[in-house]
Amino acid sequence: MDFTLKHALGSYTVHSAYGGLQEIGKYFKLDRRVLIVTDAGVPSEYARTAAAACKEPHIVTVPMGEESKSIETMKMLCEKMLAYGFTRKDAVIGIGGGVVGDLACFAASAYMRGIDFYNVPTTVLAAVDSSVGGKCGVNLAGVKNIVGAFYQPKGVLFDARLLRTLPKRQIAAGLAEAIKMAATFDESLFSLFETEEITENLYEQVIFRAASLKARIVEADEREGGIRKSLNFGHTYGHAIEAAGGMAQLLHGECVALGMLPFCSDAVYERLFGVLKRFSLPTALPFEARLALPYLSHDKKWGERGVDAVFCEAIGSFEIRTLTKDALLATIEGAQKRYR
Ligand SMILES: NC(=O)c1ccc[n+]([C@@H]2O[C@H](COP(=O)([O-])OP(=O)(O)OC[C@H]3O[C@@H](n4cnc5c(N)ncnc54)[C@H](O)[C@@H]3O)[C@@H](O)[C@H]2O)c1
Numbered sequence: 001m002d003f004t005l006k007h008a009l010g011s012y013t014v015h016s017a018y019g020g021l022q023e024i025g026k027y028f029k030l031d032r033r034v035l036i037v038t039d040a041g042v043p044s045e046y047a048r049t050a051a052a053a054c055k056e057p058h059i060v061t062v063p064m065g066e067e068s069k070s071i072e073t074m075k076m077l078c079e080k081m082l083a084y085g086f087t088r089k090d091a092v093i094g095i096g097g098g099v100v101g102d103l104a105c106f107a108a109s110a111y112m113r114g115i116d117f118y119n120v121p122t123t124v125l126a127a128v129d130s131s132v133g134g135k136c137g138v139n140l141a142g143v144k145n146i147v148g149a150f151y152q153p154k155g156v157l158f159d160a161r162l163l164r165t166l167p168k169r170q171i172a173a174g175l176a177e178a179i180k181m182a183a184t185f186d187e188s189l190f191s192l193f194e195t196e197e198i199t200e201n202l203y204e205q206v207i208f209r210a211a212s213l214k215a216r217i218v219e220a221d222e223r224e225g226g227i228r229k230s231l232n233f234g235h236t237y238g239h240a241i242e243a244a245g246g247m248a249q250l251l252h253g254e255c256v257a258l259g260m261l262p263f264c265s266d267a268v269y270e271r272l273f274g275v276l277k278r279f280s281l282p283t284a285l286p287f288e289a290r291l292a293l294p295y296l297s298h299d300k301k302w303g304e305r306g307v308d309a310v311f312c313e314a315i316g317s318f319e320i321r322t323l324t325k326d327a328l329l330a331t332i333e334g335a336q337k338r339y340r
């Protein structure tokens, strides 16, 4: 299964192939120097399998976790490329989740003003979200994604077989982003989440469909002027829950799941709640709803009139409402009983 994503400077293909990593040379041009970036939590055989298909592979394994999304690590990758004699004709592959993808893509975007980048997402979140759309970057001084670029890959390979080693909780958290896209754009995809038996095959299907949905949204709005804002469904409050989380240690996708619940109609809420339960995503806050409220103000998207929040009144659709802070607080507090 493939789909093509068009962007301002051209297009590229996202290949979804079960077991496709074994044949990576079929999808990407690898008869050159290739920097393969992965992290220590990703099974090392994935990078080694890719390396076997490259003419001159160099594997770099960074520590796992958000801390690796740093200027220092990005500098280290560029230094490696320089030391290995990388030219403009060479390439970078990221094999990992969103951390590896964002980091490796950013290094590729900057080295010699941009060399080819390929992405092999190995988490659900990376497959449905971070590997599509061309946003990359690193964190600085505790601020997430503050230094980065829009840089499109030359190709993406999603091999659902690689998810076999991913912890179930990570799978569910990534699916929350796919559920979000289905809720706001695609009722037939949403109903798969409601009815289909939960198997590896379902994962592959829904991930492919959600990624292509995101691609269509990004194509329509590459630099986030309009409908791309719909991707923020669940994120306004979700980010605050994430920031307030502290001891609770919720994953981003789990916070998105929780963040969607106040911003929908009763009918949507019932269906959404059912799907979240079905995929073992949280539906109850680990603290009182209002405890996350102070963190809302840290959201960088507050404009003069308030904040744009995405609502889902009917599955398959969305609307953006600009809310004052008071209206936003009322929405969240009013939805307290939805957390059960
Ligand atoms: N660029 C974008 O548009 C965009 C969009 C959303 C999120 N992001 C970024 O993505 C990052 C989060 O990505 P993530 O959720 O994939 O986290 P992650 O990259 O940290 O991966 C989660 C964990 O799973 C491990 N792992 C990855 N693949 C595995 C596999 N197949 N088997 C076993 N373990 C595996 C990793 O080592 C890591 O410990 C954040 O930094 C976020 O800012 C970017």
Ligand SMILES: [Zn+2]
Residues within 6 Å of the ligand: 177, 235, 252, 256
């Ligand atoms: Zn998200």
